Amino acid sequence: MPDRPIVFSGIQPSGSPHLGNYLGAIRPWVAEQARSRNYFCVVDLHALTVARDPALLAEQTRELAAVYWACGIDPSHSTVFVQSHVPAHAELAWLLTCLTPMGWLERMTQFKEKAQGQQAERVGAGLFTYPALMAADILLYRTAQVPVGEDQRQHLELTRDLAQRFNHHYGDTFVVPEPRIGQMGAGSRVMALDDPTSKMSKTGTGEAGCVLLLDPPDALRHKVLRAQTDSGRMVDPARAGAGVANLIEIWRALTGATPKAAAAAFEGRGYGELKHQVADVLIETLLPIQARVAELVADPGEIDRRLAAGADIARPEAAATLDRARQRLGLLPARGG
Ligand code: TYM
DSSP, X not given: OTTSOEEEEEEOOSSOOBHHHIIIIIHHHHHHGGGSEEEEEEOHHHHTTSOOOHHHHHHHHHHXXXXXXXXXXXXXXXXXXXXXXXXXXXXXXXXXXXXXXXXXXXXXXXXXXXXXXXOGGGSOHHHHHHHHHHXXXXXXXXXXXXXXXXXXXHHHHHHHHHHHHHHHHHOSOSOOOEEEESTTSTTSSOBOSSOTTSBOOTTSSOGGGOOBTTOOHHHHHHHHHTOOOOSOOBOOGGGOOHHHHXXXXXXXXXXXXXXXXXXXXXXXOBHHHHHHHHHHHHHHHHHHHHHHHHHHHTOHHHHHHHHHHHHHHHHHHHHHHHHHHHHXXXXXXXXXX
16 A cells, blocks of 8 residues: 555653553554554664663663554554664754754753753753754654654654755755644543643653553552542542543543543542542553563564564665755765766
């Protein structure tokens, strides 16, 4: 099917993947993968923007690829590979960095949040220029759609602006991609369980608020039961505070229920019952995924073989786009002819 749209997305192998990554990204990827030609990348170069333990980075890179497959990413529709195995990402990132106004990067809220409170001496420049690398990831594959969570919207806008800027100055080179956010309804912004005013994240408020996909069942239930709610006791969906609304959204995203069905399921029920139901569906969803991840990570050689095969598919696609961009910029071809 040559006319299927090209989809690209990725997750950083920093920390263990969490429920926000699953509901905002992996689950929508799996649901839609048969309709498109997909590249799902483990973006290890992005993970270098903050200091990493090298052994842990290698382990988490394999683990994240295993999570993609365990969640249902299917090799017949989707190419899974590691960003640093395709050198065109780093090279196009440089070309785009040179084209990116400082002011655009200064406006990125994610940079402001991550750099906040840290001394300038301790923040790597990669954290600042990171959106140009993300744009390179996407533009290399002539991507039409980028399925991500709500928190990536601003980076996607910058990617579109950069593609248009390049095309305007140097001639039509890049496809301008569309974000695909929250088409599944719930799940595009999962909030931390211990602080429902901030998004769930690996580096956010803390362990207690972040549901890891590989948390054992008792930890999953414990985290959900301790989730922050409010001074009420019974669920009133129309007036639910942020904590209760987040739990209902998580339940809805995991079950695929409509907002109306979710409201009907919990109206007038106690907070404790809501929490137990969320924990039940979480455990039911994650247990089979965890079993598949355990099987896959037991054979790192096989993971490496699959990732090498993915990179072999991605490399020529990326190289073709990079070549076009190099020519447009007036860089001499490496070989005469
Ligand atoms: P990262 O690794 O922080 O997150 C990976 C994906 O998970 C989504 N996500 C969430 N969705 C809902 N609720 C949450 N609490 C939540 N937390 C994370 C993110 O929106 C994302 O889709 N810059 C990207 C990685 C990246 C990328 C790319 C993505 C690099 N190159 C190219 C798409 C295309 C990032 O740091 O995501």
